[in-house]
Amino acid sequence: MDGLITLGLKGLPADSRPREKLLSRGPGALSDGELLALLLNTGIPGKNVLQLAQELLDRFGGINGLLHTGADALRQIKGLGPAKRGKVLAVLELARRALAQKLEQKTLFDSPQAVRDYLQLQLGNKEHEVFAVLFLDSQNRLIALEELFRGTLSQASVYPREIVLRALHQHAAAVVLAHNHPSGVAEASHADVALTRTLKSALALVDVRVLDHFIVTRHGAISMAEQGLV
Template sequence: MNSLRSHRNIVARTTGGVHSPISEWPKGQQPREKLRLAGPEALSDAELLAIFLRVGVRGKTAVTLAQDLLGTFGSLPRLLNSSAEEITRCYGMGISKWAQIQAAYELVKRSLEYELMHDSVLGSPAQMRELIQAKIGQLPHEVFLCLHLDSKNRLIECQELFRGSVAQTAIYPREIVKEALIRNSSALIVAHNHPSGEPYPSKKDIELTRTLQQALQWVAIGLLDHCIVSQSSFFSFVEAGIMDIDPN
């Protein structure tokens, strides 16, 4: 799962023959055997994806098919967030293979959530970023997330609260406060995505953050950060010095 999240560059295969079956490749170059011998970190994105695909199509090995898919979608995150309709338009791909990929990606997201439920989010900032990026970074429309935290800043729930168009999402602070009280949250981290690709906050984003911080203070709930993500970038209000927090 760590390798699925690493987004390593595709490594083109130069040995074994482009069209020769994987079973005829040297043992150390076959993806499953390579994983067994050297660990998942040693495999390229295409090789890891080929393990899920299991088999290729006529004239293409599973690795070649995986390379074609990564080339079509442009990146591993974009492929992992593809819809069934998008992926089944690709030669050799059907609902079954799409489901396998989606199941693997969901396991990665659930693993991140599990880790943050047992450790302080503030003590695991990289995992928190990975979770937010995995949840909404690649989406073509705006989504607003709330990470509800307990008194030890452990994750209670990662909640999708609002969803909007490509350009904007209607966000209501009163609803955020209500949901936090329902979950007995001690603190929140909120996040939303910018499908346009620029993760920098707008004037409305800054105003919303201040309004939400004030509203939460009335019910003794801290707002620890507001994060904005795009396909490849991450912005933190706290790190940028836009908002002050009381970690206690």
Template structure:
């Protein structure tokens, strides 16, 4: 429908549909249209939202867009990009806050959702540490290393130093693969073994090493590649 949204049947207008049926009932384009508010000549906000998603190829790519990339699309400007990024950041912070409120294993998908939102769609590789207390609540999530699109230099001694300074009882480490393939490399497997060994020396347990991509996720723990025994 290319007519103004105000001319649509009331129950088909995105805001009214959200109020009546809940956010889950809306398509990606309808949700995005609520942020856009208005379209351009000949296009409703929903049509413009569909064009944006089509331009970037997917909603995750749109969310990861730079201001320059976003504003190349006719009909949207920096203010719309800023609003969408602010909403996306609120989602990531909400997920992180949930990890500090409840033990990480109380919701099996919570860590995965947080990591995919946090680093899964970045164009460069980053390495995160999730420091956990004795009750497995999140103390802090830190980005320790940032590298090129192909590799990041990871220093186990830096991870150990930070873990001790935060009085962590356990860790989850994670990094992303911008290539899109979340399967571990030989170097990833070797790093996991080294970290396990180093942390065991000071009685800190490495619970998992997660590898994240825009559409994939790999867990060393879930794949049986780590020897952990945590009371869940």
């Protein structure tokens, strides 16, 4: 029993306990590993919670990589049971909702980095290609994000008529298009450019503007509008 207790936060030396450090010095004083250790709470046999937290960060490339990791990848980690996975996924969902709320309250392009972060959280960790649409009101505030089409790792079939119908249903004045590149290559292909033009023409018939098209990977998102491709 004593050996198991030392695997958790209580088994660490007093000056190494993240909770006490957070309460006395504030969250900014904690390292990424210490913050994650607070979330995980306990380690596994042979590895205390700080070691487990650091192993996760190293494996996924830091906090950003971990937050963009899906449930399937987390399930492969030895010692990361349902309770620990649930906590990590809950934090990820809170981050998504916080960004969504920010985009709902402000004009979308007042916070361009928030748009990128939101799309990366939504699409960046998917192993198959997904085409999504952000529907916006007349003040360019977010109404909803919908994942409309899924494909293989190399392509997705996108139907302009369905996007037009969803835009009308959402009473959207404008849209931002987005899809992920599971390959990690963050650049627009000729097919991406052609699709954007097709959708722009189709949506123009119902007075809905296409403001941008983002290409999303695990490591970031690029704007086709910034590249003069929309």
